[in-house]
Amino acid sequence: MSETKAIRRDLTNAPSCLKGEGVTRYFHTGKITTKAVDHVDFDFHEGELVSIVGESGSGKTTLSKMLLGLLKETDGKIYFQGKPRDISSRAKLKEYWSGIQAIFQDPFSSFNTFNKIDTVLLDCINMRGGKHLPMEKKTEMMTEACSFVNLKFAELTNKYPFELSGGQMQRLMIARIFLLKPKILLADEPTSMIDACSRATILDMLLQLRDEIGMTVIFITHDIGLAYYISDSIYIMEHGKFVESGPADEVILNPQAPYTKRLISDVPKIHEPWDLSTVG
Amino acid sequence: MSKTMLEVKGLTTKYVTRFHEDVYAVDHVSLKIEQGKSLGIAGESGCGKSTLALSLMGYYFPPLHYMSGDIIVDGKNISGMDPDDVRKNVLGTEIAYIPQAAMNALNPTRKIHKFIEDVILAHDPKANKKDIYEMAKGRFAELGLPLEALDKHAVELSGGMKQRVVIAISTILKPKVLIADEPSSALDVTSQKMVIKMLRDMMDRGFIQAMIFITHELPLLYNVTDDIMVMYAGQIVERGSAKQMVFDPVHPYSRGLMNSILVPEEGTRDVKLTAIPGTPPNLKRPPAGCRFAERCRYAQPACRYNQMPIIDFEDGRTYRCGISVPELREIYRKEDEANAAQPTEAPTDGPVRLTKGV
Numbered sequence: 038m039s040e041t042k043a044i045r046r047d048l049t050n051a052p053s054c055l056k057g058e059g060v061t062r063y064f065h066t067g068k069i070t071t072k073a074v075d076h077v078d079f080d081f082h083e084g085e086l087v088s089i090v091g092e093s094g095s096g097k098t099t100l101s102k103m104l105l106g107l108l109k110e111t112d113g114k115i116y117f118q119g120k121p122r123d124i125s126s127r128a129k130l131k132e133y134w135s136g137i138q139a140i141f142q143d144p145f146s147s148f149n150t151f152n153k154i155d156t157v158l159l160d161c162i163n164m165r166g167g168k169h170l171p172m173e174k175k176t177e178m179m180t181e182a183c184s185f186v187n188l189k190f191a192e193l194t195n196k197y198p199f200e201l202s203g204g205q206m207q208r209l210m211i212a213r214i215f216l217l218k219p220k221i222l223l224a225d226e227p228t229s230m231i232d233a234c235s236r237a238t239i240l241d242m243l244l245q246l247r248d249e250i251g252m253t254v255i256f257i258t259h260d261i262g263l264a265y266y267i268s269d270s271i272y273i274m275e276h277g278k279f280v281e282s283g284p285a286d287e288v289i290l291n292p293q294a295p296y297t298k299r300l301i302s303d304v305p306k307i308h309e310p311w312d313l314s315t316v317g
Numbered sequence: 318m319s320k321t322m323l324e325v326k327g328l329t330t331k332y333v334t335r336f337h338e339d340v341y342a343v344d345h346v347s348l349k350i351e352q353g354k355s356l357g358i359a360g361e362s363g364c365g366k367s368t369l370a371l372s373l374m375g376y377y378f379p380p381l382h383y384m385s386g387d388i389i390v391d392g393k394n395i396s397g398m399d400p401d402d403v404r405k406n407v408l409g410t411e412i413a414y415i416p417q418a419a420m421n422a423l424n425p426t427r428k429i430h431k432f433i434e435d436v437i438l439a440h441d442p443k444a445n446k447k448d449i450y451e452m453a454k455g456r457f458a459e460l461g462l463p464l465e466a467l468d469k470h471a472v473e474l475s476g477g478m479k480q481r482v483v484i485a486i487s488t489i490l491k492p493k494v495l496i497a498d499e500p501s502s503a504l505d506v507t508s509q510k511m512v513i514k515m516l517r518d519m520m521d522r523g524f525i526q527a528m529i530f531i532t533h534e535l536p537l538l539y540n541v542t543d544d545i546m547v548m549y550a551g552q553i554v555e556r557g558s559a560k561q562m563v564f565d566p567v568h569p570y571s572r573g574l575m576n577s578i579l580v581p582e583e584g585t586r587d588v589k590l591t592a593i594p595g596t597p598p599n600l601k602r603p604p605a606g607c608r609f610a611e612r613c614r615y616a617q618p619a620c621r622y623n624q625m626p627i628i629d630f631e632d633g634r635t636y637r638c639g640i641s642v643p644e645l646r647e648i649y650r651k652e653d654e655a656n657a658a659q660p661t662e663a664p665t666d667g668p669v670r671l672t673k674g675v
Contacts, residue, residue, distance in 0.1 A: 092505040187594075204596070235361075237577050237592035259505060262536070262579035266586055289581045303506040305536040306580045307563055313514045316507060 047284070048269055051082040053119060054253045055104065055137075055221055060113035062099050073099040075277035076113065081221075081253055086244075088256040088264035088285070091274035092300070097257045100274070101225050104255070105139055106130055118220070135164060138219040142226040144206035148198035154209065155194055158182065161216040182212040186242055204235045211242050218250045225257045240267060261304055265289045273297045320352045320391075322527035323373075323494045328386030328396070330372040333379070340600045342368040344551040345386070347627075350494070350544075355520065355528040357542035357559065359535055359574060363597060365551040366531045370496045373529070374412045375403035391493050391526075409436055413492035413525070417499040420479035423471035430467040432486050440490060453489065459522065460485055460515055477508025481515050488524050495525040499532050513541055535578050539563050544633075547571045550597050550608040553627060557634040567645055568636045569613045589656055607639060615640060615648060 062074040074096045081087050091097050102108040104115070106124045115122045117136065124130040141147050148157060158179045162168075167175065176190075183190040186208040198206060207227060214222055224243065228236040244267065247254050258264050264271055265285055272282040273294065281294040292298045305311050325348045332340040342365045350356050358366050368381065375398055377383045388396045390411045395403065408414070416422070423432065433453045437444050450467070457464055466474060466482055474482060480500060488495060497516065501509040519525050530542050538545050538559065545562040547555045547570065555568040566572045576591040595612040598604050604611065610620040620639045627637045638645070 092507070202596075231362075235592075237590045238594075240590065241592055260579070261506075261581045262585065265581045266579045266590065286586075290583055300506065301581050303510050304581055305534075305540040306582050307536050307539050307578060308580075308582050308584070311540040313510065313517065316510045316514055 048082045048085040051084055053080055053116070054083045054085075055079075055081045055255075056116040056119075057104075058114045058116075060100070060103060060115060061111045062096075062103060062108060063111045072277050074103065074110075077274075077277070077279050079272060079279070079282070081255060083220075083253055084247075084251050085270065086247060086254045086256065086268045088258060088268035088271045089274055090258060090261050090264045090271060090300070092259055095274045096277040097259075097274055098225065099277075101139070101223055101255070101257050104223060105137060106133055135217070136219055137221040137223065138214055138217050139223040139225060140207070140210045140214065140227045142229055144203055144210060144230070145199075147210060148206065150197065150199060152198075153194075154196050154198060154201075155179070157198070157209070157213065158216060161213050165217060178216065182215045183209075185215050185246075186212045187238075188212065204231055204238075207231060207239055208242065211239070211246060215246060215249075219252060221253045221255065222247075223255045223257070226259070227256075228263065229258070229260070236263075243267075261289070261300060273300070319354075321349055321389075322352050322354075322391055323348075323350045323529075324387075324389040325349070325373065326387040326389075328369075328372060328388060329384040330368065330377070331382050331384055332368075333382060334601070338601050341384075341603070342381075342551050342600065343372050344603075346548075346551075346553055347386075348546065348553070348556070350527040350529070352526050353520065354544065355530055355542040357538035357545045358529060358531045358548060359533060359538055359545060360548035361533070361597060364548045366533075366548055367498055368551075369548070370414065370498045370529065370531055373494075373496060374414050375400065375407055376414075405439070409440060409487070409490045410492055412494045412496060413487040413490075414496045415484055415487055415498060415500050417502055419483040419487075419500065420471075420476055420503075422483065423479060425470060425472050428468055428470055429474075429482055429486075433467075433489055436486060436489055456485060456489060460518065475508075477504050477511055480504060480508070480512055484512070484515060484519075488519060491524050493526045494529065495519075495527075496529045497531065500530075501537070502532065502534070509537070513537070516541070535563065535574060536580050547574060550603065551600060552608060552637065553635070554609065554638075555634075555636040557631075561634065567630070567634075567642055568609075568638050569615055569645070570609050571636075572649065607637075615645070 057077060057079045059076045059078065060074060061076050064071040064073055089097055099108065103110050122133065124133050159175060162175055162178055180190040183193060188205065188208055228239050231239065243254065256264065256268060268285045270283060271285050271288045272279050273288065273296065275296045281288055281292065281297045288297065289301065292301055302312065302315060325346060328343055328346045329341060330343045332342055334340060346369060358369065360366050371381060373388060375395055377400055383397060386396060387394055395407050395411065430450055430453055434446060434449050437449050453467055454464055457467060462481060462485060466478065471479060501512045504512065516528065520528060530538065532538055542559055544556060545559050546553055549570050555566065555571045562571060563575055566575045573591060573593040579585060593612055598608055598611060606621040606623050607625045610616040617639065623639060625637045625639055627635050629635050630642050
């Protein structure tokens with residue numbers, strides 16, 4: 038039985054890994070402008086586990102797409118490892134992606150249905166420059182990655198992703214990250230589609246992986262209890278803006294912004310009474 | 318002694334797969350809910366929570382089949398009824414059901430009051446539409462829902478509002494038992510709170526007499542229901558009051574579940590998050606002995622071969638395990654002590670390693 042214990046760390050002095058200044062994204066529909074992300078500043082340090090918490094529609098996913106370079110920002114600058122990020126060409130974008138990778142909410146739609154699992158994992162090895170390696174070496178690497186997430190490569194080889202269960206797919210996503218060893222991992226609600234028991238397994242693997250390769254993890258979630266448990270620092274997002282940020286203990290146990298206070302009071306707890314009279 | 322609203326005795330239902338294999342998704346489930354009480358059902362995905370809900374309301378359409386057992390709602394046995402009879406005589410008046418994606422059940426081309434008409438006309442074809450409208454208005458006012466919602470289409474309402482409207486529609490005939498299957502899982506925390514408040518309100522005003530609340534979110538169950546029942550692989554493994562179940566679970570699986578609770582409260586981070594390894598058994602070929610034995614860290618050899626009966630061990634508490642309660646409590650106490658003895662702060666030098674158990 039595996040057990041995870043999140044350990045708090047202070048990484049404010051670590052070098053900056055991903056930094057944003059006034060990052061903005063507007064969406065225009067006819068004459069209506071939606072400010073999905075509105076001039077946000079952030080600074081994620083190396084090795085840090087950051088959580089971005091907000092309700093649906095607060096702009097979390099838009100921000101994550103910008104961080105991944107999938108959406109162009111309307112305004113603002115993003116710095117990657119201290120230098121302004123350059124993703125002006127396809128080649129440069131691919132280069133950037135070797136440093137930042139993502140795990141998404143829905144494992145069922147994260148894989149190409151036509152590709153076998155071997156292909157998925159081989160692509161990762163090739164992307165890390167292992168194209169010339171002999172097949173035995175590649176198989177060894179894939180086996181290692183699979184055993185890291187408690188999957189057996191021998192059982193997976195020649196299978197298609199849809200033959201796996203949701204939990205297995207999500208673990209396979211983590212195996213990909215293990216092979217790719219990115220600088221930054223962006224996890225967009227990786228546990229929201231799995232139940233509470235399997236959630237612990239996935240978190241355990243993510244934390245282990247972070248220690249293994251020392252990457253920065255950006256955790257995007259609406260589950261404030263989960264964010265509090267695992268992260269070093271937390272950013273609270275409302276209507277495209279960060280209303281509060283700081284070390285996890287400070288933000289959760291001593292919230293300042295009214296929105297944070299409301300969010301925390303709305304979550305059912307077990308040691309404190311849950312006040313139902315605050316809603317209409 | 319209050320009246321028993323819902324009593325289930327040895328209910329067994331099965332799914333028949335395409336290859337004619339039987340999957341007993343609900344296996345000898347017995348439970349009792351008294352008037353004015355609520356019962357929460359917790360468990361992993363695929364443990365039979367939703368199948369139990371469907372079985373309780375007599376929704377037997379292939380591949381789901383009724384096998385044996387009694388379902389008694391307020392003295393009336395509804396087990397083995399024809400699904401069409403169930404729809405006419407049971408649903409809405411005796412039992413109401415709210416599925417998880419209830420808000421998607423509203424036809425976008427119709428106004429909300431039309432759905433209420435449908436529900437009432439299905440039970441009383443001679444009802445006057447004007448009366449129904451007035452009744453709906455009265456009910457919405459009592460539940461604190463905006464009256465304009467009645468004349469709106471579903472697309473004009475927000476997610477939380479839609480969910481509350483669906484609950485109001487399905488309970489318009491004051492059913493005796495409400496089965497809520499993850500009614501708030503798709504909502505954000507504030508809407509979730511509103512839905513819960515409304516359910517509580519309905520219990521207090523007597524619009525529903527008893528409630529079954531299904532979810533895998535344990536902190537929510539703890540705050541909503543009187544009792545919690547944990548299901549595993551189609552069977553009940555433990556039942557007790559909400560407080561007992563969260564702070565003093567007895568069955569190893571319940572304990573695993575309770576250890577996975579994460580709440581934004583002081584002290585949460587000092588507790589170890591425990592993952593239960595492995596996956597639930599394949600119910601096409603259920604294990605001979607205890608169904609949890611494969612994943613149980615305390616399992617003894619006998620556990621794998623002996624069928625476990627469900628045992629009463631305290632007033633109103635039952636569990637299903639081969640190890641006696643005092644023994645289990647002793648094991649847990651030792652474990653907690655060992656955990657407390659470990660340092661919680663990160664070592665000052667060297668990389669931080671996770672504590673990895675057996």
